[in-house]
Amino acid sequence: MSVLVTGAAGFIGAHVVRALLARGEHVIGIDNLNDYYPVALKTARLRGLIGEQANFAFHAIDFADQAALADAVAGSEIDGIVHLGAQAGVRYSIENPRAYGHSNLVGHLELLELARQRQVRHFVYASSSSVYGDTSTQPFDAEARADSPVSFYAATKKANELMAESYAHLYRVPMTGLRFFTVYGPWGRPDMALWRFVERIFARQPLPIYNHGKMHAISPISTILSPACWQRSIGHPPMTARPSPAAACRRMPSIISATTAPRNWGGWSP
């Protein structure tokens, strides 16, 4: 099977590429290696894959660029698409909404079009728990209404679900949207809480705390990659990856400082 993975140099995308290659699949990876966070981290994630794995082809292109995307995949078979590339980050969307319009709306449309043209067997894409907005109803339920986004990032992710729904309906392409909660693990993202906690604990600085300490839930990358997760998702869009309880997030700083050298982290910021 040949799978196109977008966001292949990203945190989740690079893990998915490795998992697919380990399963013996052919993988075409796409990423524009943008500098939202250090590009060196993205290229390091790809090390050992580009030019070394015969089953892996990588294209450093912008998937919102219709012509560049068509060129990159011309002549390649594509059985499935795992669309993980996006402008991520809730807070960045407050100052940079256009980046989200470009990658998450125009880019998502281009990938849907590709899925339609190629009539792929399955189109899996990343949505986000942020689509739940400020809801206090827990546990989160994929059937619950999620139409009050509190960030433009969340609005683009909700739009992705609606766009996918219309393509699934009109063109009968099987689609699954995965509403990831905060994902953590090796090769994570420097803009995310876990990375920042570790950085600041080592610098003995107070930890940034948002949303008045009301924490979101988290999921280890292993649950995202587990075959069961992908299996369950097939044919039931959208689904909510089962996260750890929010209480586990609150214990994170003490766990990190207990397992690393610095014992005295600076505490939470007010």
Ligand SMILES: NC(=O)c1ccc[n+]([C@@H]2O[C@H](COP(=O)([O-])OP(=O)(O)OC[C@H]3O[C@@H](n4cnc5c(N)ncnc54)[C@H](O)[C@@H]3O)[C@@H](O)[C@H]2O)c1
């Ligand atoms: N990591 C999480 O906790 C989390 C939570 C909820 C949802 N998500 C979603 O999961 C997906 C993967 O997230 P991640 O943590 O790996 O993010 P990431 O930023 O590490 O990876 C996204 C990759 O997409 C690439 N990209 C962005 N726009 C592009 C474009 N126009 N053309 C080509 N490449 C482009 C970036 O260069 C980046 O490498 C994203 O859709 C994100 O919104 C992630």
